[in-house]
Amino acid sequence: MVTYSILAMLGLGMAAAVLLAAASKVFAVKENPKIVAAMELLPGANCGGCGFAGCEGYATAVVTNPDVPANRCCASSSEAIVALAELVGKTVAEADPLVAMRRCDVYAGNVAQRYEYQGIPSCAAASLLRGGTNTCSHSCLGYGDCVRACPFDAMHIVGGLACVDIGSCTGCGTCVSACPRGVLELIPARARICVPCNSRDKAKVVTETCGTGCIKCGRCVRTCPAKALSVVDGRIEIDHKLCLSYGRDCREACVDACKRLILRRIDLLNQRVEPVPAAKPEQEKPEAPEAPAAVIQQAQEANKEQPHA
Amino acid sequence: MDILTIFVSAIFVNNILLSQFLGNCPYLGCSREKGVAVGMGAAVIFVTVVATLFTWLMQHYVLDPLKLGYLQTIVFIVVIAALVQFVEMFLKKMVPPLYRSLGIYLPLITTNCAVMGVALLMQRKGYDLVTSLLYAAGYSSGFLLALLLMAGIRERLDTCRLPKTMAGTPIALVMAGLMSLAFMAFKGMAQ
Numbered sequence: 056m057v058t059y060s061i062l063a064m065l066g067l068g069m070a071a072a073v074l075l076a077a078a079s080k081v082f083a084v085k086e087n088p089k090i091v092a093a094m095e096l097l098p099g100a101n102c103g104g105c106g107f108a109g110c111e112g113y114a115t116a117v118v119t120n121p122d123v124p125a126n127r128c129c130a131s132s133s134e135a136i137v138a139l140a141e142l143v144g145k146t147v148a149e150a151d152p153l154v155a156m157r158r159c160d161v162y163a164g165n166v167a168q169r170y171e172y173q174g175i176p177s178c179a180a181a182s183l184l185r186g187g188t189n190t191c192s193h194s195c196l197g198y199g200d201c202v203r204a205c206p207f208d209a210m211h212i213v214g215g216l217a218c219v220d221i222g223s224c225t226g227c228g229t230c231v232s233a234c235p236r237g238v239l240e241l242i243p244a245r246a247r248i249c250v251p252c253n254s255r256d257k258a259k260v261v262t263e264t265c266g267t268g269c270i271k272c273g274r275c276v277r278t279c280p281a282k283a284l285s286v287v288d289g290r291i292e293i294d295h296k297l298c299l300s301y302g303r304d305c306r307e308a309c310v311d312a313c314k315r316l317i318l319r320r321i322d323l324l325n326q327r328v329e330p331v332p333a334a335k336p337e338q339e340k341p342e343a344p345e346a347p348a349a350v351i352q353q354a355q356e357a358n359k360e361q362p363h364a
Numbered sequence: 365m366d367i368l369t370i371f372v373s374a375i376f377v378n379n380i381l382l383s384q385f386l387g388n389c390p391y392l393g394c395s396r397e398k399g400v401a402v403g404m405g406a407a408v409i410f411v412t413v414v415a416t417l418f419t420w421l422m423q424h425y426v427l428d429p430l431k432l433g434y435l436q437t438i439v440f441i442v443v444i445a446a447l448v449q450f451v452e453m454f455l456k457k458m459v460p461p462l463y464r465s466l467g468i469y470l471p472l473i474t475t476n477c478a479v480m481g482v483a484l485l486m487q488r489k490g491y492d493l494v495t496s497l498l499y500a501a502g503y504s505s506g507f508l509l510a511l512l513l514m515a516g517i518r519e520r521l522d523t524c525r526l527p528k529t530m531a532g533t534p535i536a537l538v539m540a541g542l543m544s545l546a547f548m549a550f551k552g553m554a555q
Contacts, residue, residue, distance in 0.1 A: 063432055067439060071446035078450050082457035175523045 089118045089142060096139045098130045102206040104227025105129070117143055129153065130207065130225040153226030153241040155210070155219045158253035158290075159195040162216055163316060164265035166191050179235045187236070190264040193253040195238045204233035246295045248307060252317045255289035267316045275309040275318055284309060291317065367498060373554040374502025380478050381510040382540075382547040387478025391511060392536055394469075401515035405508025407469035409501065412479050414451060415444045416500035419483040420493055440483050441475065448474045478507055513543065 093114035101109035105127035107116055116123045117139065125140035129152065140146065172181050172188045178200040186192040197215035204210075209223035210230055217230075221244070231239045238253050252269040254261050261268035269291055276284045276291075281301030283294040310318045380386050387408075394404040419440050427433055452470045455463040473479055482503045486496040517539050526535060 060432065060435055063430065063435060064438065064442075067442055071442055075446060075449055075453075078453045082453040084456050176525055177523070 087118060090114050092142055093118055093139060096131070096135050096142065097128055098135075100130055100206045102130060102225075102227040102229055104225070104229065117145075121145075129227050152244040153228075154221050154224040154244045155201075155226065155228070155230050155239050156242045156249050157195055157217050157219060157238055158240055158249075158251055159193070159238045160216070160251040160267055160316075161189055161191065161194045161197075161265070162214060163251075164191070164194075164267040166194055166265050182235045191254055191256070191261075191268065193236060193238070193255055194265075195253075196236065200233045200235065201230035201239060204229045242293075243295050243299070245299060246293070246321055247298060247303075248293055248309060248318055249321050250291045250293060250318055253290065257289075269317045270315065274312045274314075278308045278312040280305050280308065369554050370495065370498045371502045371505070374499050375506040375509060376547065376550040377552075377554050378503075379506040379510055379547050379550075380482065380503045381507055382544040383551075384481065385544075386481040387476055387507060388540075390472065390476065390478075391514065391540065392533065394472075395511055395514040395518055395536070398512060398515045398519065401511040402508070403465060404469045404472075405504075405511045407466045408473055408476070408478060408507050409504040410466065411444075411448055411451070411470070411473055411476075412482050412504040412507075413497060413500045415447060415479050416483050416486055416496050417493075418447055419443055420486060420496050423487050436487065437484070440480060444479060444483065445474050478504070510543070510547075514539065517543075 090111075094111060097110040097114055099110050103109065105113045107113040107127075110128075113123075113127060117125055117127070125143055125145045126136050128136065128139070131139070167190045168188050169185060169190055170188060172184065174180055174184065176198050178187075178196045178198040181187055181196050181198055187194070187196050189196065195216055197212055197217060199210075199212045199217065201217050202210045202212055206227070206229060207223050207225055209220045209225070211218050211220065217234075217239070226241055226244070228241055231241060236253070242249065250269070252265075252267070254265065254268045256264070256268075258270035258272075261270050271286050271289060271291075273286065276286060279298075281297045283297035283301065285292050285294070307318075307320055310320055312318075374380075378384060381388065381391050390404055390408070394400050422439060422443055423436065427436060427439060432439070448470055452463070455466070455470075482500050486499060491499060514536075518536060521535060521539070530538075
């Protein structure tokens with residue numbers, strides 16, 4: 056009986072093996088071997104940072120479409136990108152790695168709460184209710200929509216603020232689109248300066264709500280020797296290319312020029328700054344008297360565009 | 365037994381997941397999103413029916429005449445595993461849209477105990493081929509229903525404030541137990 060059963064199982068196994076072997080020949084689908092190889096070089100996180108639907112989508116595109124560059128994957132190491140470029144026969148310019156940065160420090164600014172929020176613990180839900188829990192309508196709410204969106208575990212809520220783990224961040228930008236307040240932005244990993252303020256409010260509103268909010272005084276804009284800073288829509292924007300190409304000679308003059316801790320050196324991005332209480336509006340002068348007319352005009356125009364919070 | 369009784373019995377009274385506790389790994393693993401749950405459920409329906417057809421034929425035309433009934437379990441494993449692999453290859457070549465929607469789930473259920481359980485149950489109950497296939501469709505539809513309900517609950521749980529110790533799998537297990545209790549209420553409506 057044992058022999059009989061062994062023979063029967065052997066026969067069945069052989070039949071199944073022959074069937075599958077035959078089927079793999081008959082039903083073989085020709086896949087482009089380059090796409091398979093490209094898939095293996097990509098990280099497989101399917102973060103969508105390249106702009107395609109997952110790693111398979113990008114692998115197909117980079118192999119079949121000559122216009123798609125090989126350095127679109129921000130999660131790959133530079134060696135993997137070079138290997139991918141060699142595989143598809145494209146030259147690759149060294150991609151400048153990006154990291155996410157939080158444009159807000161409600162902790163340092165000592166921003167007050169409008170109300171006690173007890174709803175769904177997500178920023179998207181909280182920001183719908185009277186512009187969010189914080190008195191500043193442009194601030195980080197700290198309910199962690201970015202943390203849940205991040206495919207690389209690089210975002211964490213530390214003390215009610217979204218903090219970027221620069222080591223793990225690949226600059227895919229998933230968190231940037233997840234944030235309902237536009238608090239996060241991508242900056243080059245080599246950047247020297249960051250701006251932890253997202254407020255587009257007028258100087259008067261800012262001084263009343265936040266101890267370290269940008270009041271658009273324009274001092275940093277005037278100080279920068281590389282002309283890399285500007286006030287756009289009420290926010291300070293840094294042209295990191297200009298800033299980096301000027302080099303370290305300025306010794307981050309803009310940081311020292313700012314009295315309200317708005318500009319910070321990049322290594323202080325996640326560092327705790329002691330809270331500064333929001334000042335009374337009369338104590339602050341939004342524009343310094345010696346400001347060039349153009350800068351004041353620029354700042355004022357930016358302020359006009361913004362409705363009251 | 366008419367078709368309606370078969371389906372009520374298979375979907376509600378003897379739900380494969382919630383009354384017979386077969387196939388619990390995909391129940392917890394693939395019930396995070398409704399889309400995934402539907403894909404998985406559809407793949408299970410497809411594979412269960414095809415597997416039941418082939419195992420029924422195997423039992424009645426190979427095992428019984430050769431008096432090899434004691435090899436039933438191991439033979440069914442080989443038949444189902446080979447069949448799923450074959451179906452995957454077949455779909456990839458012949459029906460690419462279906463492969464794209466079911467493809468990633470097919471290897472997952474190659475050795476799923478719900479598929480295997482239905483195939484064995486049909487032999488134990490001694491149904492004829494048509495009844496077996498109807499039961500297979502009913503049982504796997506019950507699987508889809510339970511998976512979809514669970515996915516709906518878990519999607520809502522995601523927006524709830526849960527104690528850290530309960531978030532994720534623990535609360536899913538509690539929900540599975542409660543759903544099973546609810547389905548016990550169907551007991552006695554049909555065999």
